[in-house]
Structure formats: structure tokens, C-alpha cells
Amino acid sequence: MTALEALRTLRERWWILLVAAVLASAATFAYTRAADPHWRSSVLIQATGRLDYGNFLALEKELRPLAEQVRQLGIMREVDRNLHTDLAPAVMLDHTRAEPVQDSGQVRLDVEDSDPRRAEQLSLEIADVYTRQHNALEQGKLREERVILSVLDRGNEAILIWPQTRILVPAAAVLGLLVAGLVVLGMVLLDDSIRSPADVRQYLGLPLLGMIPRQRILPLSSTAAVGQSAQSEPHTPVAPPTTSARR
Numbered sequence: 583m584t585a586l587e588a589l590r591t592l593r594e595r596w597w598i599l600l601v602a603a604v605l606a607s608a609a610t611f612a613y614t615r616a617a618d619p620h621w622r623s624s625v626l627i628q629a630t631g632r633l634d635y636g637n638f639l640a641l642e643k644e645l646r647p648l649a650e651q652v653r654q655l656g657i658m659r660e661v662d663r664n665l666h667t668d669l670a671p672a673v674m675l676d677h678t679r680a681e682p683v684q685d686s687g688q689v690r691l692d693v694e695d696s697d698p699r700r701a702e703q704l705s706l707e708i709a710d711v712y713t714r715q716h717n718a719l720e721q722g723k724l725r726e727e728r729v730i731l732s733v734l735d736r737g738n739e740a741i742l743i744w745p746q747t748r749i750l751v752p753a754a755a756v757l758g759l760l761v762a763g764l765v766v767l768g769m770v771l772l773d774d775s776i777r778s779p780a781d782v783r784q785y786l787g788l789p790l791l792g793m794i795p796r797q798r799i800l801p802l803s804s805t806a807a808v809g810q811s812a813q814s815e816p817h818t819p820v821a822p823p824t825t826s827a828r829r
Contacts, residue, residue, distance in 0.1 A: 606758030614745040621698040621740040623705040627689040631729040645682035649689045652680040661707045698740035709733045
């Protein structure tokens with residue numbers, strides 16, 4: 583099958599592609615409405631101190647342990663005591679991520695939750711509890727060895743990360759079109775029936791001598807109408823034969 587034949591086949595069966603795209607989009611939209619939403623709130627923690635005198639490698643080595651120290655059950659228990667949330671400390675720990683931000687001396691704290699307001703409260707409280715505990719421990723070190731953390735005063739509005747309706751629905755429509763197109767082309771390739779004079783020359787390699795037209799079957803209503811019209815036509819009376827008497 584050539585590219586032109588494939589395009590002609592898809593054009594002739596455009597309604598199948600349309601139905602597949604609509605069904606896929608509708609199913610995906612229904613799923614996004616029924617799925618549990620996931621919100622993410624992010625907070626930046628700035629590290630200052632002797633990190634300012636190090637190079638990039640030293641900065642990266644210092645920031646990663648600091649990011650790992652955020653995810654501790656002790657911090658989550660104190661956050662739960664302060665906020666009185668319905669989440670267990672282990673669940674909060676599982677929903678918390680912390681990663682160093684390269685070339686900035688910052689640690690990014692992400693908290694995911696099904697409630698956007700609770701995600702914002704948790705991210706701020708976890709950052710505050712961690713910075714207070716860390717800075718209290720740093721007071722026992724020499725001043726030039728201290729690493730002081732501070733929470734940057736920036737917005738931590740929660741954003742919806744799942745489900746992304748604006749992305750999933752168009753992607754489902756495109757996927758439905760592709761799948762339907764592949765199915766249509768596959769069915770056409772597997773269909774070896776002869777439907778046109780070109781198929782005779784292509785598959786049999788024989789010249790076409792003639793064609794038998796397809797018999798058109800009229801519906802019952804049309805047949806009855808034809809019969810009634812035939813019966814209603816006036817008939818010309820036939821005169822009886824005349825006889826002549828011979829003398």
C-alpha cells in the first residue's frame with residue numbers, strides 16, 4: 583500500500599477516526615474528574631556561611647546532606663504537633679522531597695498532598711522546623727564553620743501536578759486517532775477481496791473483459807407500489823371477433 587492509498591483509505595473512513603478521538607477524549611476527561619488530585623507546594627531554603635567561600639563542588643557536597651536531613655520522622659512529628667493534621671508522620675515523610683538547587687546555595691523542599699491549602703501549610707512548617715533545629719545545632723560550632731539556613735520569603739502556592747486535564751485530553755485524542763488509523767489500515771491490508779477493476783489487474787494480473795452489474799434489490803414498499811401501479815393501469819378492452827354469415 584502506497585502513501586497515497588493509505589491517505590485515501592483514511593479519508594474514506596474519517597468518521598471512524600473521529601469517533602475514536604472523541605471516545606478517547608471523553609474517557610480521559612471522565613478519568614481526570616474521578617481521579618484524586620495531587621497538589622505540590624515548594625519552599626526554598628537558603629544556606630549561608632562558609633559555603634560562600636567554597637567552589638561549586640564543595641557547595642554541591644554540602645547541600646545534598648542538608649537536603650537529606652529534611653526527611654526525618656522527628657521533624658514530621660513536630661510538624662504534626664504544631665499543625666494537628668490528620669496525616670501520620672510516616673505519610674508526611676513519604677510526601678516530602680528535598681533536592682539541592684545547583685549554583686544557588688539553596689535547597690528546594692516539595693510537599694505533595696490532596697489538599698492544596700494543607701500542602702502549603704506543611705511545606706512552610708517543615709521548612710521552619712528544620713531550619714530552627716539545624717541552626718540551633720550550628721551554634722555550637724566555630725563561626726567560620728557554621729552553615730546557617732533561612733527560609734526565603736517567596737510564594738509557595740500549591741500547583742496541580744495530577745491529573746493534568748489540559749495535557750491528558752488532547753494527548754488521548756491524538757492517541758485515539760493514531761490507534762484508529764492503524765486499525766483501519768491493518769484491516770484494509772488484511773482484506774484480500776476484489777472491489778474494483780484496479781484490484782483485478784493488481785492482484786490477478788489479468789485484463790478485465792467485462793463486469794456484471796450488481797442487481798439492485800428494491801425494498802418491499804417499492805415492490806408493492808410498483809404492483810399497485812401496474813394493477814391500476816387501464817386495460818384496453820379487446821373487441822370480440824366478428825363472424826360473417828355466408829349465404
